[in-house]
Amino acid sequence: MNNPGSIATDKSVRFSVIALLFAGMSQFCGCGSDDTVEIAGEVTYDGEPVPQGQISFVPVDPVGPPEGAVIEDGRYTARVTPGRKRVKIRGSRPLPEERQTSPEMGLLYEDFVPSLYNDESTLTADVTAEADRTYDFHLPPP
Numbered sequence: 257m258n259n260p261g262s263i264a265t266d267k268s269v270r271f272s273v274i275a276l277l278f279a280g281m282s283q284f285c286g287c288g289s290d291d292t293v294e295i296a297g298e299v300t301y302d303g304e305p306v307p308q309g310q311i312s313f314v315p316v317d318p319v320g321p322p323e324g325a326v327i328e329d330g331r332y333t334a335r336v337t338p339g340r341k342r343v344k345i346r347g348s349r350p351l352p353e354e355r356q357t358s359p360e361m362g363l364l365y366e367d368f369v370p371s372l373y374n375d376e377s378t379l380t381a382d383v384t385a386e387a388d389r390t391y392d393f394h395l396p397p398p
Contacts, residue, residue, distance in 0.1 A: 292323070292335040295383060297391040301347055301369055305330020309347035309369065311393075313381065316340040336383050343379040345369055345393060372398050 299306045312324035313336045325334035327347065347369035350356075356364055373379060373395050381391045 292337050293383065293385050293389055294333065295336055295389040295391055296331070296333040297393065298330050299327050299332065299345060299347070299393045299395070300330055301373075301395045302397050303394075306345070306347035306369065307349050308365075309345065311346075312344040313341040313383065314344065316342055316380070338383050338385050341381045341383055342377060343381050343391075343393065344374045344377045345379070345395065346374050369395065370398055 299309070299311060306327050307329060309327040310324055311327055311332050311334065312322050313334065314322040315337075317339070320337055320339075323334060323336045324344075325332040327345075346367060348365040348367050351364045351366050373393075379393065383389075383391075
């Protein structure tokens with residue numbers, strides 16, 4: 257025979273677990289409070305705008321997920337939580353015509369920004385909620 261009190265307890269425990277899971281998921285996906293700021297800037301490599309790529313802002317302290325944006329024609333706009341960030345930049349450009357293999361493959365691209373600015377990056381940005389939110393990155397060749 258079931259104790260009616262235990263059924264209510266089971267339901268409230270189930271509800272609590274579901275509520276905690278939802279709260280955790282909303283924090284993970286960014287669905288909770290929006291404490292991000294919009295930042296923008298330009299990205300060049302060897303004096304030329306990066307035609308397309310990605311820019312990532314990774315928290316220096318291990319709290320929070322990386323955030324980022326697409327780079328198009330040397331420009332990006334991103335929503336980022338304030339704090340000190342490690343910046344990783346990847347850039348790609350179409351291969352020269354003589355290196356394109358076949359029209360069926362479509363246009364082929366190459367990564368050209370050295371790992372010094374992505375996997376091995378020491379670039380940083382101190383993102384704040386106040387002041388100018390422009391973060392430009394002018395990358396010289398190594």
